[in-house]
Amino acid sequence: MEDIPCISFPCKPQGSMAMMVELNLSLLEDISDDIDFCFKLAKEESVIILPGTAVGLKDWIRITFAADPSALRDGMQRIKSFFQRHARKQ
Template sequence: MVKLNLSLLDGIRDDMDFCLKLAEEESLVVLPGITVGLKNWVRITFAADPSHLEDALGRIKTFYNRHTRGIKM
């Protein structure tokens, strides 16, 4: 589980919005925390070989940087 700091993100309203935009922009699906009672958290699960995980984490980083206010990671 990862807590979202929405004050750092432009154009992201909540965990559901984060998940929908991540799926739309990067073709990655993560579970919004609201589905398990944790508003503004996301659940990342994986069952893939390391090369696929590296690609997926790179796409999450790209998405985050595209939506971050100010400092880029």
């Protein structure tokens, strides 16, 4: 996940099946908030994640690890592709 610039995880999980990830929306074009990020990610990449707003953390997302490792790798690759498509042009 370190190679996806728009996300960071200040607190690494320690035995949890999910983690909260902070979004850096300034690196993305046409994404207004965490809800918009999750909606567009689901529509474009068929990856479903929880917007942080649902648990009181605006502009964060919740990623769950309760899946097969190959499905997790595929999901992270899809998030990376989504980021590349929506990255703000420098």
